[in-house]
Amino acid sequence: MDKEQTNHILNFLEKGIRFDGRKLDEYRQIKVEKGFSENAEGSARVTIGDTIVFAGVKLSVGEPYPDTPNEGTMMINAELMPLSNPDFEPGPPAIQAIELARVVDRGIRESGTIDTKKLCIKKEEKVWSILIDICTVNDDGNLFDASALAVLAALQDTKMPSYNGKIVDYKKKTKDTLPLNLKKIPTSCTVSKIGNHFIVDPVHEEEEKVEARLTVEVEEDGTLCALQKGGDKPLTAEDIDNMVGIGIEKSKELRKFL
Amino acid sequence: MSYTKRNDGRKFDETRAIEAKAGVIKRADGSAYFKIGKTVAYAAVYGPREIHPKFLQNPKNGKLRCFYNMMPFSSIGERVRPGANRRAKEIAMVTEKALLPVVDISKSPNSVIDVFIELPQTDAGTRCAGICAASMALADAGISMNGMVAAVSIGRVDDKLVVDLDYSEESYEDGTVADIPIAVVSRTEEISLLQMDGELSRDDLKKAIEMAKKACSKIDKIQRDALKKKYEVKNG
Numbered sequence: 001m002d003k004e005q006t007n008h009i010l011n012f013l014e015k016g017i018r019f020d021g022r023k024l025d026e027y028r029q030i031k032v033e034k035g036f037s038e039n040a041e042g043s044a045r046v047t048i049g050d051t052i053v054f055a056g057v058k059l060s061v062g063e064p065y066p067d068t069p070n071e072g073t074m075m076i077n078a079e080l081m082p083l084s085n086p087d088f089e090p091g092p093p094a095i096q097a098i099e100l101a102r103v104v105d106r107g108i109r110e111s112g113t114i115d116t117k118k119l120c121i122k123k124e125e126k127v128w129s130i131l132i133d134i135c136t137v138n139d140d141g142n143l144f145d146a147s148a149l150a151v152l153a154a155l156q157d158t159k160m161p162s163y164n165g166k167i168v169d170y171k172k173k174t175k176d177t178l179p180l181n182l183k184k185i186p187t188s189c190t191v192s193k194i195g196n197h198f199i200v201d202p203v204h205e206e207e208e209k210v211e212a213r214l215t216v217e218v219e220e221d222g223t224l225c226a227l228q229k230g231g232d233k234p235l236t237a238e239d240i241d242n243m244v245g246i247g248i249e250k251s252k253e254l255r256k257f258l
Numbered sequence: 259m260s261y262t263k264r265n266d267g268r269k270f271d272e273t274r275a276i277e278a279k280a281g282v283i284k285r286a287d288g289s290a291y292f293k294i295g296k297t298v299a300y301a302a303v304y305g306p307r308e309i310h311p312k313f314l315q316n317p318k319n320g321k322l323r324c325f326y327n328m329m330p331f332s333s334i335g336e337r338v339r340p341g342a343n344r345r346a347k348e349i350a351m352v353t354e355k356a357l358l359p360v361v362d363i364s365k366s367p368n369s370v371i372d373v374f375i376e377l378p379q380t381d382a383g384t385r386c387a388g389i390c391a392a393s394m395a396l397a398d399a400g401i402s403m404n405g406m407v408a409a410v411s412i413g414r415v416d417d418k419l420v421v422d423l424d425y426s427e428e429s430y431e432d433g434t435v436a437d438i439p440i441a442v443v444s445r446t447e448e449i450s451l452l453q454m455d456g457e458l459s460r461d462d463l464k465k466a467i468e469m470a471k472k473a474c475s476k477i478d479k480i481q482r483d484a485l486k487k488k489y490e491v492k493n494g
Contacts (some may be wrong), residue, residue, distance in 0.1 A: 037379040038296060040331035050284040054378055056331025079340055082325065083302035083374035085285055090325055090374075092341065131337045133330040135376070137300060138283045170335045204285070 006209055013197040020203060025246055027201040032149060032257045034157040041173070042158025046150040048201060050140035052084075055150035056133050057158045061168055064120070064127040072119020072127040076105040078134040078147065085139035085204075101134065103228045104148045107186035107217035111225035114155070118179035121163075128160075130178070141203040144215050145254070148188030152258055155180060183220045187254040190215040191243040193235065198243060200250055214240065216247025220255065224248075261416040261433060265426045273410060273422040273473055278390070278484035280398045288399025290484070292391035295424055296381035301391035302374045303399040306366035320366030322358055324373045326350040326388055332380045334425075349385045350375075356389050356409065356441040356451035362402040371401060382425040383411045386439050389451065394481050398488065405445035406481055408474035412438045412466040414458055419465055421473045438463075440470035444478040447471055 012019045022028070028049030037043040042057035064071060078101035082088045093101070108114065119128040132154065134147045155178055162172040192202050192210040202210060212231035219225055224244070229235065235243070264270065274295030283289035286302035293299075306320050314321065326349040330337045342350070353375065361371070373395065375388035386409035393407040413423035416433030423437055436456025443450055449467065458466070 037298075037329075037331060039334045039379055039381075043331060043378075052283070054329065056329060056378075058331050058337035060336055077330070077340065079329075081327070081374065081376060082304075082372070083283060083286065083289075083300065083376055086304050086307070090342070131330070133337070133340065135329050135378070137376070138285050140284060 005205060009206060009209055010195055013194060013199070018199065018206070024197060024199045025250065027250070027253065030149070030254075030257055032153045034153050040154070041161060042154045042156070042178075044150045044153030044157055046146045046153065048142055048146045049203065050138055051142055051146050052137035053143060053146040053150045054135045054137060055147065055154040056135070057154045058131040058133075059158070059161060059168070060129055060131065061121065061126055061163060062129045064124065068116070069124040070120045071116035073129040074105070074109065074114060074116070074132070075129070076101045076108070076132045076134065076151065078104070079136065080139070080143075081136050084136040088139070099228070099230070100143060100147055103144060103215055103226065104134065104151050104188070106226040106228075107148060107188055108151070111184045111186040111217070111219050113181050113184040113186060115179035115181060139204060141207045142190060142201045144190045145188050145201065148186070148217070149254065149257060152185055152187075156258060185255075185258060186217040186219055186225050187251040187258070188215055188217045189247040189250040189254060191246045193231070193233070193239065193243070198246055200246065214243045214247070216244055216251070218248055218251040222248050261418045261430070264420060266424065270418055270420050271469060271472065273476070274424060276477065276480050278394065278480050280394055280485045280488040286395070286399070288395045288397070288401070290391045290394035290398060292387050292394065294383060294387050294390075294422065296379060297383050297387045298377060298379045299384065299387040299391040300376045300378070301388065301395040303371065303392075303395045303401065304374075305371040305399075306369035306401075307372070309368065309370035314370075315368040317367050318364065320363040320369045320371055322354055322361050322363055322371050322373070324350045324354040324357070324375065324392065326353060326375045326385070328377045328380060328384065332377050349388070352451055352453065353385060353389055353392065357392055357396065357407055359443050359448065359450050360393070360403045360405040360407055361396060362404060365402040371396070382423050382428045383439070385409070385451075386411050386441070389441050390477060390481060394485060397485055405443055406478055407441050407450060408444055408477035408481060409439065409441035409451060410470055410473045410477060412440060412470050414438075414456065414462055414466070419462060419469060421469055438466050440467065440474075442471055442474035444474065
């Protein structure tokens with residue numbers, strides 16, 4: 001990355017402003033559209049500035065895991081699609097995609113927002129499994145927060161297909177929604193550190209300069225439910241406390257979109 | 259029983275509603291959105307850019323490389339496993355061949371022009387929608403081209419030839435169905451994609467091609483209008 005741009009971004013941050021005119025803790029415009037893909041059981045399209053992420057939910061009936069015989073299952077997969085960023089290549093998920101999927105997964109799993117016991121059809125035999133896919137369409141930074149928002153919106157949008165005990169009839173959607181505990185729904189805010197500054201929602205030019213980032217996932221009452229530090233540089237305890245503070249504060253804004 | 263009225267009430271030579279937009283993916287060098295009925299395609303073009311590994315470099319010509327992918331939640335029924343299966347690879351290949359006649363690859367030696375097609379929602383006709391989006395995305399990327407490509411699927415449902423099969427027609431149960439995706443180079447009316455699934459008479463094939471040409475000339479206009487719209491100078 002060229003030095004001029006780095007200096008440009010840093011000079012602006014010194015003045016308490018971003019190079020695109022935003023405040024340090026200001027998100028770009030966020031839009032959440034539920035139900036954009038009719039064939040999915042649930043879907044959402046999230047745009048944050050020029051970043052576009054799709055999430056879709058598919059449901060199927062399968063076997064429970066042996067250690068949780070009366071609970072439904074959930075899987076989250078992320079595709080960093082090569083159409084969304086010149087550096088993404090076709091092929092099996094790269095480590096960045098795996099990290100993204102796992103961080104979003106953790107927030108949902110640990111918050112307990114999905115009541116998986118209610119997804120049990122017959123103990124030890126049949127449960128609903130929720131298969132969630134994240135597809136990036138345009139990567140202009142902050143895929144983490146956009147993806148988390150898209151997945152939660154898609155889960156809220158989900159309608160159970162009809163099931164007669166043997167086969168799932170995907171053409172018949174019922175009115176039943178997923179058993180979600182709304183108070184537990186996690187929001188994800190990723191705080192990034194560049195120099196001595198903390199910013200949220202970096203665009204891709206800023207993202208290339210990020211030294212460290214912390215994804216903070218929070219339930220409605222401010223309880224943390226997942227964390228992930230990324231980036232090459234370490235953080236001090238004070239940094240972390242500041243970043244968590246920003247994360248909790250911004251989560252209130254993000255929650256309004258769900 | 260013959261197929262006297264289309265399931266969704268369309269005329270036999272009528273496509274579903276089409277929506278097209280250029281420049282929808284900012285990170286890409288060129289991009290487009292093409293929606294026909296409930297089938298939605300996004301295409302993004304990156305390049306010409308360096309090709310890896312190096313031995314693929316050709317000093318005479320660039321390479322046009324296409325990828326086709328249905329998002330895992332895009333179709334009715336079970337989730338589609340991500341990653342290129344045999345079907346996706348074949349479609350990517352025929353897409354390449356469909357577009358190649360209009361792309362001047364001699365202008366980008368040693369390089370690759372990557373075309374990525376993604377489908378978030380499908381209701382038959384995906385390869386054709388993908389080709390329509392890709393042709394627009396290539397133009398939007400400023401790739402040297404000598405024309406555009408439009409594509410549509412012609413179907414034989416029982417005894418009737420129909421334009422732009424949807425899924426309900428593709429899976430018509432009271433008779434047999436043939437599905438014939440066709441791409442037309444708009445300037446010359448040459449055919450750059452032709453496949454067929456099902457049984458068809460030689461006469462019907464001739465008719466199908468004529469129907470495709472007509473439908474594609476309408477699609478071509480929609481593609482061009484969408485491209486022009488992106489570069490429209492707004493007054494005031």
